[in-house]
Amino acid sequence: MSLALDPGFFRQETFRDDFTFANSQEAIRRFPFPFDRDQYMYAVNIEQHMPGPEKHATHFPIDIDEHYVAEMADRERVLAEDPLRCQSLPHMITAEWDLLELLMTSMARDYPAWFALGREGDRWHWINRPMGIEEHFTFGDVATLPYGPMEYITRQCQGDFCLLDQRGDNLWLDSGIVTSQADWSLDFDLGMNFIEWHAPVPRAHDMGVFERALKFLLNLQLGRPIRRLNWTMTINPRLDTSPENYHRWGIDRTTVTPDNVGDKVHLRVELQALWRLPRSNAIVFSIRCYLIKMREVATVPKWARRLHRVLRDLPDDLADYKGLTNYRGMTVDWLSRHDDGAPTSPGFYPD
Amino acid sequence: MPEIKSRPKWGKLDPAKQASAHLVCAERGAIDAVARAFAGRPEVIGKTILVHVAEGDAGAPASLAGVAYHPLPSRATALTAFRAHLGRAKMGTQLHLAGSEAFLNEASALAHGCGVVGDGLTTELCGDPARRVQCVHCKGMMDDVSASPVACRHCGVNLMVRDHYSRRLGAFMGVCVDAEAPGDLPAAASF
Numbered sequence: 001m002s003l004a005l006d007p008g009f010f011r012q013e014t015f016r017d018d019f020t021f022a023n024s025q026e027a028i029r030r031f032p033f034p035f036d037r038d039q040y041m042y043a044v045n046i047e048q049h050m051p052g053p054e055k056h057a058t059h060f061p062i063d064i065d066e067h068y069v070a071e072m073a074d075r076e077r078v079l080a081e082d083p084l085r086c087q088s089l090p091h092m093i094t095a096e097w098d099l100l101e102l103l104m105t106s107m108a109r110d111y112p113a114w115f116a117l118g119r120e121g122d123r124w125h126w127i128n129r130p131m132g133i134e135e136h137f138t139f140g141d142v143a144t145l146p147y148g149p150m151e152y153i154t155r156q157c158q159g160d161f162c163l164l165d166q167r168g169d170n171l172w173l174d175s176g177i178v179t180s181q182a183d184w185s186l187d188f189d190l191g192m193n194f195i196e197w198h199a200p201v202p203r204a205h206d207m208g209v210f211e212r213a214l215k216f217l218l219n220l221q222l223g224r225p226i227r228r229l230n231w232t233m234t235i236n237p238r239l240d241t242s243p244e245n246y247h248r249w250g251i252d253r254t255t256v257t258p259d260n261v262g263d264k265v266h267l268r269v270e271l272q273a274l275w276r277l278p279r280s281n282a283i284v285f286s287i288r289c290y291l292i293k294m295r296e297v298a299t300v301p302k303w304a305r306r307l308h309r310v311l312r313d314l315p316d317d318l319a320d321y322k323g324l325t326n327y328r329g330m331t332v333d334w335l336s337r338h339d340d341g342a343p344t345s346p347g348f349y350p351d
Numbered sequence: 352m353p354e355i356k357s358r359p360k361w362g363k364l365d366p367a368k369q370a371s372a373h374l375v376c377a378e379r380g381a382i383d384a385v386a387r388a389f390a391g392r393p394e395v396i397g398k399t400i401l402v403h404v405a406e407g408d409a410g411a412p413a414s415l416a417g418v419a420y421h422p423l424p425s426r427a428t429a430l431t432a433f434r435a436h437l438g439r440a441k442m443g444t445q446l447h448l449a450g451s452e453a454f455l456n457e458a459s460a461l462a463h464g465c466g467v468v469g470d471g472l473t474t475e476l477c478g479d480p481a482r483r484v485q486c487v488h489c490k491g492m493m494d495d496v497s498a499s500p501v502a503c504r505h506c507g508v509n510l511m512v513r514d515h516y517s518r519r520l521g522a523f524m525g526v527c528v529d530a531e532a533p534g535d536l537p538a539a540a541s542f
Binding site: 084187197248251 | 355356357358485487488490508513514515516517518519520524526527530531532533
């Protein structure tokens with residue numbers, strides 16, 4: 001972790017207003033590109049959450065990257081403006097502690113230069129060096145933390161998190177912190193079961209995708225987390241594309257021109273991972289958002305060719321659901337300049 | 352377009368004879384649905400509390416003679432009374448709701464919030480399909496929205512009413528319809 005010695009590793013950048021977010025060359029190489037072939041259709045594309053290639057976004061179970069400090073600052077602003085982005089029904093408190101343990105132990109183990117966790121029985125000592133936080137607290141005693149356990153640790157961990165209670169052969173979205181979402185509302189969906197909160201997704205219900213995914217998740221085992229990738233596109237590198245603020249950011253979709261596609265249009269990838277929790281038997285559903293500009297995609301020839309073909313051939317109803325309709329044509333035109341028609345190699349990774 | 356999976360499915364009032372008691376809330380003419388389900392069943396009627404959103408106090412229909420009848424002048428007052436009776440209900444009490452879509456939205460969320468699930472609640476839609484809608488932007492609730500799009504009565508944003516429904520909130524979601532083309536509204540369609 002020699003990177004930790006470099007005080008400039010964590011970028012100073014914004015995800016709103018002047019939108020200074022950008023990816024370094026290293027961040028582009030490690031980006032979780034979501035297409036392993038030249039076309040896209042829904043699938044239950046679940047795999048074991050095993051360590052991916054060195055330095056890749058999937059190398060560690062919880063990925064902390066160069067955007068960490070800036071993302072946490074953005075989350076703090078969202079929560080200050082709208083506390084309903086973090087909610088937890090009362091019966092989820094044990095799952096919240098489970099989540100705190102999972103995140104603290106993962107972060108301290110995989111990034112020892114940045115995070116440290118000391119444990120003597122229930123007396124825990126947490127150090128977060130990038131954010132300048134040190135906390136002594138008693139595991140299981142909410143009065144010893146400044147926030148509830150889920151909010152406390154997820155204010156210090158990239159990605160949105162939901163806690164799913166399991167009962168009656170279903171999963172219930174009973175807890176979560178959601179500040180970097182692709183246009184869904186925690187406040188509205190809180191308390192829904194797995195089938196209900198996926199209700200607005202077109203096509204997939206008829207394909208039986210959710211019934212199969214639910215059956216699979218009900219049998220998720222402790223110590224065997226899984227992951228999948230999901231994707232959409234976002235205009236400007238805005239993390240908070242919530243329905244709550246859609247009346248403010250929706251207009252961004254009309255600002256794309258042939259000249260600014262490379263900088264305005266972003267591929268938005270969600271690395272979704274699910275873990276069974278040990279005390280509560282709940283499931284953690286983490287939704288980690290990665291953004292990459294078209295100009296940055298174009299630095300990887302295989303990805304530029306492939307994204308061009310995927311977007312060009314995407315069925316209209318999926319494009320509409322993902323909100324791409326206004327700017328898909330211009331983006332496909334822009335990407336076509338980076339597609340010479342050569343075949344692409346199988347798999348996600350750059351050649 | 353198939354029915355969206357989060358939409359509530361209302362059914363028929365169906366009082367179970369093995370329930371220890373019955374607590375009913377009905378809106379105006381939906382009392383007829385209560386009469387259809389309860390009349391001629393003295394073993395059920397004898398342990399039924401009926402809260403009725405009623406104009407004036409005409410009393411319970413003759414076919415429901417024997418229920419503990421409580422007429423209230425509005426939906427809000429009826430649901431307050433319903434909630435109070437629910438707070439004193441014994442284990443094994445079955446709940447029954449009959450009324451308009453917006454009434455069922457609000458009343459079933461109240462029952463849901465008290466932990467009543469599954470067979471503990473029967474419902475029947477009678478009459479007005481206007482919906483209870485929450486503006487996702489300002490979180491304001493609107494009763495009896497009859498068409499989409501609609502301007503939010505709280506914040507003024509033009510809302511499309513989605514079919515996506517929250518049982519916890521007892522409301523459909525309203526989301527800005529003209530964010531990407533301000534002022535460009537589709538023709539209103541009634542529910």
